[in-house]
Amino acid sequence: MLRGKRGQGLVAGVIASSLLILAGPVFAAEGAPALSGAGLSLLWALPFAGILLSIALCPLLVPDLWHHHHGKISVGWAALFLIPSAALLGLDIAVYELLHVLLLDFVPFIILLTALFTVAGGVRLRGGFVGTPGSNVALLAFGALMAGFMGTTGAAMLLVQPLLRANERRKHKTHVFVFFIFLVANIGGALTPLGDPPLFLGFLKGVSFFWFTEHLLAPMVVTGGILLAVFYVIDWWAYRKEAPEVRVLGDHERDNLTIQGLRNIALLMGIVAAVLLSGLRDLGTFITVYHVPISGQQLARDAALIVIIFVSLKLTRHGIRDENHFNWGPMLEVGKLFIGIFITIIPAIAILRAGSDGALAELVAFANPNGAPDIARYFWLTGILSSFLDNAPTFLVFFNLAGGDPIALMGPMATTLTAISAGAVFMGANTYIGNAPNFMVKAVVEHRGVKMPSFFGYMGWSVALLVPTFIAVTFIFFR
Template sequence: MKHRAVRCVGAVLASLLILSSGSALAAVGEGGIPHLDGGELGLLWIAPFVGILLSIALMPLALPHFWHHHFGKVSAFWGLAFLIPFAIFYGWDLALYETLHVGLLEYLPFIILLGALFTVAGGVRVTGSLVGTPAVNTGMLFVGTVMASWMGTTGAAMLLIRPLINANEHRGSMVHTVVFFIFLVANVGGSLTPLGDPPLFLGFLNGVDFFWTTTHMLAPMALVSVLLLAVYFVLDTILYSREGPKRAASVESHEEKLGVEGKVNFLLLLAIVGAVLLSGVWKPGISFTVYHVEVQIQNLARDVLLIMIALLSIRLTVDESRRKNGFSWFPIVEVAKLFAAIFITIVPAIAILRAGSDGALASVVDLVSNDGQPVNVMYFWLTGLLSSFLDNAPTYLVFFNTAGGDAEALMGPMAETLLAISAGAVFMGANTYIGNAPNFMVRSIAVERGVPMPSFFGYMGWSIIFLMPMFVLVTFVFFV
């Protein structure tokens, strides 16, 4: 596997070197730094970006066996489908610069944080069995919603989905519980910190203060969460009363007392929060450059600390506990491979949007602005709807840059615009199975445990009925 990866990287670098003889059309900015003018790019350049996102959306459903074994090759194909033509037309120097820029400043920090949260959360195991009454189920959804902002939607979802399913094994109806779990724990609950959901972490990497989301997203997140929890409690109570109160009386359910294994991982979760906060408040003014890409020392320190925390979790957690938790490395490996292609193929899309009215996506820019003023309703709905069918992390980044990409301005006079982008990306990632990484993971675990989960479009029916009215309400309360 390692030799194959080395050969792949070598092939990419060799291709770039060979193709460097192509015409270098890129401009050179200040200090000799390569510069890509998005106004020169046509929409054909975003075809690989659309290709990887459509592959993620459709292949797991249409070609599940092929996708399971070859998703890494599909990801590499779309990445090279952009890089090779880009190197031909713009030269290897700009291709190398853009690859290093997005890799060192966005992709690696993103995947390191996600990997640390995944590893540490996977070391916490809830033992024993609860009985899935409406009160218990609603309580678990509430706890998961609160936890998601501090251990990530992926971490919280992977921690609680199995105990929730175990608690409801005696129930005749369980689909609604898993669906609302995806709504709340895997999406809406991650609204309050950059740790909660990948798009917010990308905002943090681009200069948004750590606690900006906590203060500004609290009101819309609380509104949607409380309403969804109330609707769920009523729905679950009705279904529970129809079934008749059943008790889980099997010997197996009482073999273990209710408890938690791997408690040290809660301390490690606090350490992750501390490492991320450190990079946001410690500004020593020290940096180094890698081919014109400036890497701040505080960000490097954060990533090193996160890797060390993940390694500590592996060392301090009993292997048997992870095994019983159903822990495997496949989900994070899949995310790492797929997002490598997403982050590199999104480069031209961001460049075009940054060109504004001079770019090929001027029509999109025009929808979210009126005489130079942002139309926040459109920012909320366009970010949200695209997050539903593409992926909320890159979609957030696209509209963040469409709004100017200046974190100070977006946190200040344009705070409502940043709120619209953030809420749209986080909330509406729940609309489909592919809107946010944990959604499909939760569905897969539920199906494996025998829960008859709805199809792709069946799940959308649930989201249209229960989520869309919430988002209309959020629109009128916060953005009109």
């Protein structure tokens, strides 16, 4: 059951956002006034840089202001792009780009995250896991495996609560959740198109479903294996510093694993099915809102997800959500911040898509020296940009830069596509904003009282641990 006006407002907002698709003015989709990245100055990306710096610095410098007004700050940065774009580029372009990103990106994004957050919050795993190094390694490995089949967001939201309970008596545990973001919220998503949005886009472009499993399995196992080994050493050292009574309880208190809220497991599979089917069946354009075409499969998927949200809230036993410390705070925080990120990222993505005609032409050309693809450069360029930009459109940019022919990319250029795919999925772990579940895990964990690193503090972990791992992966697979 929903509690409080904020929780009711969140679900109402999800529904209202969906209804806006049907309520807006309808125009022909032809001749859409889209923003061209060709000739666009990098100055247009300053609001995006501003919101990133706000996320990084405000919690450290002005924590009270950030805590109470982060939503207003996010909208303020969005306005700093929208208002000048309306004045200098044209109102029609500003309106089109705003509606395009809201209706095709932000609303489906929030509906999917809300569905996963709601359903996962209705599942409780009891027993089986305690906060020992061996148990934590097993849970992280299991979560990484599950991420490939139910998505990084689904696996992260399902397993973060058991991991919190397993380590609730421990004092030294921040690193556990940093590695959870590395492995479950990112790297584990490399196994199938269901794991992470970039791979799903590749699937929609014609890449075979199990091609990713075949070609990314080895890089994923090597990357995950290195990180799990490093984690075990760090966690073993941290566990030794725990109080003796904590170690005794961890070594001996191990109950049989039980699962409560099994109906939500079925609903979780329903979410996966809804997302997968939306990419397999083309129902055509259902309605067009100010040149933005809304497909029938998008509406069907989002409607199914909203139904799943309410079914989960209705059928889940009240005590399960209480025991999971379920509340809407993390979702509200993610929604407020990501609406600013989605809007301010518009010019950055447009410039990147412009390729050789854009302000980042030299960067794009760097991937193809002398006209031939450099596999290592594809891996790192896709990865670095995916660390700060949306990894799905970044994947598409480099997919098209490599030729865009799925037959060629699955055949003679298979290593290039593997590098692009691995860079987009793996390096989303480099920052909190690299992948949506990163920030969600941070928000959930902090709401449970666990102190997480700051934006730059987290990047310190990723530079120290992920970058050397990715260098090793480069030498093994992408030379």
